[in-house]
Amino acid sequence: QQQVKQSPQSLIVQKGGISIINCAYENTAFDYFPWYQQFPGKGPALLIAIRPDVSEKKEGRFTISFNKSAKQFSLHIMDSQPGDSATYFCAAYNNNDMRFGAGTRLTVKP
Amino acid sequence: DAGITQSPRHKVTETGTPVTLRCHQTENHRYMYWYRQDPGHGLRLIHYSYGVKDTDKGEVSDGYSVSRSKTEDFLLTLESATSSQTSVYFCAIRGTSTNEKLFFGSGTQLSVL
Numbered sequence: 001q002q003q004v005k006q007s008p009q010s011l012i013v014q015k016g017g018i019s020i021i022n023c024a025y026e027n028t029a030f031d032y033f034p035w036y037q038q039f040p041g042k043g044p045a046l047l048i049a050i051r052p053d054v055s056e057k058k059e060g061r062f063t064i065s066f067n068k069s070a071k072q073f074s075l076h077i078m079d080s081q082p083g084d085s086a087t088y089f090c091a092a093y094n095n096n097d098m099r100f101g102a103g104t105r106l107t108v109k110p
Numbered sequence: 111d112a113g114i115t116q117s118p119r120h121k122v123t124e125t126g127t128p129v130t131l132r133c134h135q136t137e138n139h140r141y142m143y144w145y146r147q148d149p150g151h152g153l154r155l156i157h158y159s160y161g162v163k164d165t166d167k168g169e170v171s172d173g174y175s176v177s178r179s180k181t182e183d184f185l186l187t188l189e190s191a192t193s194s195q196t197s198v199y200f201c202a203i204r205g206t207s208t209n210e211k212l213f214f215g216s217g218t219q220l221s222v223l
Contacts, residue, residue, distance in 0.1 A: 002151075002152075004152075006152070009150075032210045034210070034211075034212075036214075041216070041217075042216055042217075043114075043200050043202075043214030043215050043216050043217055044153070044200070044212075044214050045214070046211055046212070046213075049210075049211075089152055089153065093210050096141070096158065096160070097155075098143075098155065098210075098212060099169075100152035100153040100154070101152050102150050102151060102152045103152050
């Protein structure tokens with residue numbers, strides 16, 4: 001049973017557009033919600049993260065929106081660029097237990 | 111990749127043979143993890159270590175064992191490889207109990223024929 005559900009599986013966006021990836025979790029004990037970015041042949045790398053006491057966090061073109069009552073969070077990539085083409089994983093963490101979503105393959109067309 | 115080296119990078123083996131994957135870190139981090147990555151499943155935790163000789167099971171530990179005799183090395187062993195263990199294996203490290211950031215290695219592609 002997947003504790004973190006991620007959608008969509010794949011996403012195609014035009015250059016300059018907004019990419020949105022959504023995640024939902026079940027366990028209310030999770031207290032740290034990171035997003036990882038993975039390029040082909042590489043390991044995932046931390047992109048941005050949020051804690052549940054904050055509803056939004058922005059770092060450059062990347063924003064996490066967090067809805068604690070709905071147990072949902074999302075990644076928004078503004079002004080998407082071809083270099084953003086990668087697989088993105090959401091995750092939820094508590095007490096040494098990091099659970100990942102299934103991943104979203106993002107393609108940004110020039 | 112944050113001072114993490116996984117070896118080998120690629121391996122092809124036959125069903126029933128033992129396989130050992132190695133993770134070596136130069137960061138002196140306390141916590142080390144082994145994940146497997148499969149399409150449609152994301153990353154799933156196999157085993158982790160919170161210190162030398164201290165290990166615990168993760169979500170998908172059946173068929174795997176680990177050992178950590180030195181801070182810098184974490185070994186993952188498939189005692190008798192099966193085709194269902196064909197996957198990409200990632201090692202990750204974490205510094206302290208209050209820092210949740212994981213740093214991943216570049217992965218090992220394992221094919222069990």
